Amino acid sequence: MPRTVDDLSPQAHELLGEYHLASLATLRKDGTPHVAAVGFTFDPEAGKARVITFDHSQKVRNVERRGYAALTHVDGPRWLTLEGPARIRREPEQVRDAEERYGRRYREPKPNPQRVVIEVDIARALGSAAMFTDEVFPG
Numbered sequence: 001m002p003r004t005v006d007d008l009s010p011q012a013h014e015l016l017g018e019y020h021l022a023s024l025a026t027l028r029k030d031g032t033p034h035v036a037a038v039g040f041t042f043d044p045e046a047g048k049a050r051v052i053t054f055d056h057s058q059k060v061r062n063v064e065r066r067g068y069a070a071l072t073h074v075d076g077p078r079w080l081t082l083e084g085p086a087r088i089r090r091e092p093e094q095v096r097d098a099e100e101r102y103g104r105r106y107r108e109p110k111p112n113p114q115r116v117v118i119e120v121d122i123a124r125a126l127g128s129a130a131m132f133t134d135e136v137f138p139g
Contacts, residue, residue, distance in 0.1 A: 002124040003132060005047045005082075012131040015078055016042040019106060024051055024118070025070040026062035026086075034062055040071050041101040042082070049082050050098045051118040052109060060088055060116060069120050080131045084123030090116050 008016075024038045036059055040051045049071050053059055063069055063086045070083035089095065098117040099109050109115075125131070 004125060005044055005122050007132050008044070008080075008125060009131055009133045011078070012080055012125075012127065013042075013044065015073055015075060015080060015131070017105065018075075020073050020075055022071045022073045024059060025072070026059055027066045027068070028058075028062060029065060034058055038071070039102060039106045041098070041105050043101070047122050049120040049122060050101060051120075052095070052098050052102050052115055053118060054112060054114040055088075055090070055116045056114070059118060063088055063118055069118060071120065078128055078130060080125065080127035082120065082122045082125055084121045086118055086120045088116050089119050094119075 021037050022040050023035050024040070025033050025035045028034050038051045038053070040049050042049050051071070067085055067087065068083070069086035070081055072081040073079065089098070094117055095115050099115070102109055
């Protein structure tokens with residue numbers, strides 16, 4: 001059974017709130033991986049991760065074509081990957097919400113009229129043992 005956001009430990013939530021860049025993996029048209037450094041935000045209540053980017057980027061084209069993405073943080077021995085179905089949000093209220101979340105975690109983003117949001121519905125979580133609660137792995 002895959003781990004989900006419900007299985008994340010307090011240490012994982014801490015990592016997801018710290019200032020760390022991540023890698024976003026999507027698939028190109030030919031099926032090869034496209035990996036880019038990004039900042040992202042985590043919404044535990046909704047089970048979503050969000051990346052702000054500009055429309056028509058390779059990341060956006062890949063998500064629109066394949067509809068799946070994975071985000072990975074690595075910080076020394078701590079690592080965490082969140083993956084799942086992804087879609088592009090262009091609605092102004094969705095973009096504003098994602099920008100505000102990004103500003104709280106990183107810094108206020110510069111204005112960009114071409115901005116869109118890659119929204120990942122987290123279906124699976126992978127990571128180092130400390131990223132998951134004891135209920136997942138009774139000790």
